[in-house]
Amino acid sequence: MNGHALWNRLRTHVDWPLVLTVLAIATLGLVNLYSATRNAPVRGMFEGQVRLMVVGFVLFIVASIIDYRVWLRYAWIFLLIGVIAVVGVHFVGNVVKGSRRWIALGPISLQPSEFIKVAVILGLARYVHDRDNDDVPLLGLAARGSFFVIAILMIAWQPDLGTASLVTLICISVMLLAARKLWPIFVGFAALAAAFPFLWSYALHDYQRRRVLTFLDPSTDPSGAGWHARQSIYAVGSGKVSGKGYLQGTQNQLNFLPEHWSDFPFSVWAEEWGFAGSMVLLGLYLFLILWIVNVATQARDRFGAILCLGVAAMVFWHMTVNIAMVIGLAPVVGVTLPLVSHGGSSVLTMMIGLGLVASVSIRRYAH
């Protein structure tokens, strides 16, 4: 294959809407992050994020070039490694804000609980593949299913309630779309609801309970988490229709928003660009999600389709939970806004996941 043919193939096979949407969101994310980190106490956050975006995009390209079917074989192993890393980080990781989530790998710190989402998505795809292709007995499927439950419990134990809930949401979303029968899922819901009082009392940490209570009644904590949530609403609302202008957001620039580069970048965006800007960003996310679902419907095999649905669910839930939390519709939990929040592990995870979608997309016509 000479260079010209490769270019032609690239031009016709590369999923340009996906690539351009990803690049657009990433660009807006960087533009926003520049503003958000301008007055941050730590220097070089923006430059670091640019480097990670570049690395992330390289991973996106690599993931899209490699045939996704290669991963079918390694899906379980990845999930196993992911769980081990999550558990391991509990013993060797660096403590940040009361929980160990980071592993230092040379100059960069990685957060296994982010990467495990890709492993879970691969695992889900493998699970559905096994179900449909091999004649696995029910007991075997149940055993494999328990794999996911264990992974979620491990993440929750870490403790990282945000990631645990997100992985749960991804699993449930995918299974609601892919399960042959829905009743076992509803039974699972019922069991979870029945176990709720027990979980509330024994499984949650004090600060987690407090966050939920604060969300339900902000007046119980006017200076802590409730204050953060309120300041975020002030930021979003004060942007009005057209925003205060780039770099002009007072809530952002004068640090009334806490940690706005990681948890509250959307407040920064909404304050400086207003309702109009919010709609642009939401529109890009909506297009991205629907486009990935579209790729799923056209995937050449089930493994690829479920892979896409998993990534779509990941992007959808990350975005929805993050924005809902920023605008006071959900308690403040550490869930990032895809490609916009500061944080290497989140960016790399998203880029790898979207790269997998691109890989599925490139190969959809090759029946």
Place this chain on the structure above:
Amino acid sequence: MLQLDRHVPSPGVPELNRRFRWLVTVVATAFLILIGRLWQLQVVRGDHYLQESTDNFRAEQWIPAVRGKILDRDGRVLVDNRPSFNVLVTPKYFTPEARERFVRLLGLTEDEATALQSRLGRARNRQHPVMVLEDIDRDRLALIAQAGAELPGVAAEDAAHRHYLRGKLAAHLVGYMNQINDAELEARRAEGYEEGDYIGRSGLERQWESYLRGKRGVERFVVDARGMRQPDAHALGLIEGPRFQPPVPGHNLVLTLDARLQALAEEALADKPAGAAAVVEVKTGRILALVSKPAFDPNVMTGRLTRAEESLLQNDPLKPFLDRTLRQHYFPGSIFKSFTALAALEAGVFTKDDRVFCNGKHVLGKRTFNCHKAHGWVDLTAALAQSCDTYFWVASERLGIDRIADMAKSFGLGSPTGLGLNGDVPGNIPTRAWYEGRGGFRPGYALNTAIGQGDVTVTVLQLALAHAALANGGELYAPQIALRIETAAGKVVEEYRPVLRSKVKLSPRSLAAVQRGLYAAVNEKKGTAYASRDAKILVAGKTGTAQVGKLYRNVKEVDWDPSQDHAWFAGYAPVQDPEIAFVVLVEHGGHGGAVAAPPAMKIVRGALGDDVTVKADEGVVP
């Protein structure tokens, strides 16, 4: 929708194809909820949140205005301001730990700690410093300065504290200040009063509040989330309007008062437990001295007065807060006879030479009225000089009560002086109608009224102005205390002229006859104040010894019997060309001539001193 419509059946997931509509519904619902909420926050309630976010960073600091001074007519400073330190707390940064440390460090009492808490709780703007301790001493200042960052939100700021340089001098007139209370704050918020502001509470401080107060300045700036000032240009661009408004100092109030004479008058009454004195200019009605005893120290009132100290003052049986020149009315006693005499002469029931025989008593029906001695034959001059009651009882029988009352009222007795300070009560001049409204008139009432007893009550300042009118030919002036208003730099803003209230219709002959009587009371041998006459200055005056009930109980003062009569002396000087009119009252002092006249003479000497050196009564006295 996009390529979804060109859906190619794939070997993908059949279940997905069945549930595709669900997926779209869930995603669409989630986005609609987010969009709806953003619409609500940014479009519908945008202005509200913009205000909230603006309130976050906008901060201002007041720069207090210096209150105007109060000076006497010669520019002597009576009241100004001295440097002091107040403790301010910014509620937003004042954590519970900081509060605990603050209370412990300064050793605040439980009461003080509670007061601190409630004051902070009332703060409307949590970013605005609230004054919690005022005029702290050096020890506390040092403690706060040392604590520094351990007390977030606490700052000691220098502030001007009201300073009454002359202590108790003219305390009732000057008044005092204290912190504005909640009800006033509600009512006067529009005038710019804020929590912790001082406000004139009584006397001139209260009456001239709006002139003395000035206007606070303000500095506006931008703060970040930790309350740090943002000095950069961008931040300053967020401030609308001027960043700095300088304070406007209050105006100075220059009084008609003569502080030297005031001090002298207070000195003259130094040995009297309770009493009052007033000195006014005869030709203008301007107040030269106004004494009310006992007095309070405005410095104590305008400061860290504890509840216990305050109640001690409030419960003092001698009522140091009572302004005895304006707020309290008294029986004038014999002082009133001058006006009865004028009424008799004007009505023509007597000429000045008509004589009455006093045998020491006067019978009316079944009642016998006793004069204090048998005076024999008395004419008007002798009756006034010797204060013969019988003469005036006879006069009152010919006059009737109403003509006496009319004359007294035309001299301003029985109605407020109009000074507008400290209550300024009217007192009472009874008439026949007044008695008929209260169970019926009896002839004896007129007799009592004629000698200033019964139901006749007047105030000290009323009497002073009435005697000025007696001296100047019947011109009744409004009392004047403010001479002018000046800016802090000394530029005159307003100047006040004497105000003539009314001119009493009198024949000069009648007036001269009464003046002759007042002259005789001081300067002729049988006069009631003859013993107190001055060697150089010719004074005309009338003594009074008013019978009263016991005003005070449980009072232990050395050499003072609170069951005695009130002692009065009122008059004017110098007789040749009267300049000042004066009144001295000594509560429960006893005989007017013996007790009230000597201090009055001291005051007159102090007022006129070197001006009148030669006592020349030829050609002056009729």
